[in-house]
Amino acid sequence: MAIEMGHRTTIDRLRALDQLRGLTTAQLEQVAGLAEHVQVDHGEVLAKEGRIGRERFLILSGTVAVTQEGRHVDTLGPGSFFGEVIATDPGPRPATLTALTEVDVLILGPREFAALFEIPGFRDAMPMAIGTSLSLTPESAREGGVPTMVVERLQGVPWFAECTEEQLAEIAGIVERLRIQEGEVILREGRVGRELYIIVEGTVVVTRAGRVVNDWGPGDYFGELAAIDAAPRSATVTATSDLDVLVVGPRELQEMMEIPGFRNALLVGMSRRIREADDKLASFAEEERGNPAGS
Numbered sequence: 001m002a003i004e005m006g007h008r009t010t011i012d013r014l015r016a017l018d019q020l021r022g023l024t025t026a027q028l029e030q031v032a033g034l035a036e037h038v039q040v041d042h043g044e045v046l047a048k049e050g051r052i053g054r055e056r057f058l059i060l061s062g063t064v065a066v067t068q069e070g071r072h073v074d075t076l077g078p079g080s081f082f083g084e085v086i087a088t089d090p091g092p093r094p095a096t097l098t099a100l101t102e103v104d105v106l107i108l109g110p111r112e113f114a115a116l117f118e119i120p121g122f123r124d125a126m127p128m129a130i131g132t133s134l135s136l137t138p139e140s141a142r143e144g145g146v147p148t149m150v151v152e153r154l155q156g157v158p159w160f161a162e163c164t165e166e167q168l169a170e171i172a173g174i175v176e177r178l179r180i181q182e183g184e185v186i187l188r189e190g191r192v193g194r195e196l197y198i199i200v201e202g203t204v205v206v207t208r209a210g211r212v213v214n215d216w217g218p219g220d221y222f223g224e225l226a227a228i229d230a231a232p233r234s235a236t237v238t239a240t241s242d243l244d245v246l247v248v249g250p251r252e253l254q255e256m257m258e259i260p261g262f263r264n265a266l267l268v269g270m271s272r273r274i275r276e277a278d279d280k281l282a283s284f285a286e287e288e289r290g291n292p293a294g295s
Helices: 007-015 025-034 084-088 110-116 131-135 148-155 165-174 250-256 262-290
Strands: 036-040 045-047 056-061 064-068 071-076 096-099 103-108 176-180 185-187 196-201 204-208 211-216 236-239 243-248
Touching (some): 007 036, 148 196, 243 250
Antiparallel strands (some): 056 103, 064 071, 064 096, 185 236, 196 243
């Protein structure tokens, strides 16, 4: 299970890396502020071969096995980066990475990774990690038009229902889009989560304590509260077909807050969601009063 680590712990782990010993505390603070720091259990898969991904990882402690088509090809340790090609050009992962020990890792998206090398001294401290990242900029990560279906799916979520077309276009450039294979577990009951998922295409099954409680498809969404306030997932969600999803995590939500007018649109959308929930509760209570137990 991935556990989010505190800011001070992140600084201490960064300072322990040989490559970063020359950085000041202020520089390390900047690095820590850009990334999400999580602790991964032994045996957990960080990246899966063939799956679309955009994150780049920096190992702070522990070791990770790299396999291709089931064959071990490398072992990575503290100070190792992986996922650089994915960070610049989203595509299928070329290998599977599995924690051989308990692992502390920093996770960065394309924009965070680009900003990392703008920190004075970091580029010189990690020269072997630059590789394909040299041409990466926040603008290059947004190139290309916005698919109509993505905008339509966003509009169906209460968070974004009050947004203008211009705001939705910006949001579509911020959200992460993933393709998930049939049978993969997206959320696991009891694990802490931080993301909202919006289904573009495909279907999922929702189970609680091993019992099927729902089925969702295109336009459905789940995990909206977790993106604001991390908490254990209340159910397990598994892909029942190949799946195309939009993902909004804390970093993406924070970036959306910089879009002019988004905060107000978000509040209006969330207020509407609360009113709808209140109406449903009131309707349920009215039905209960009209059908007392035992009548």
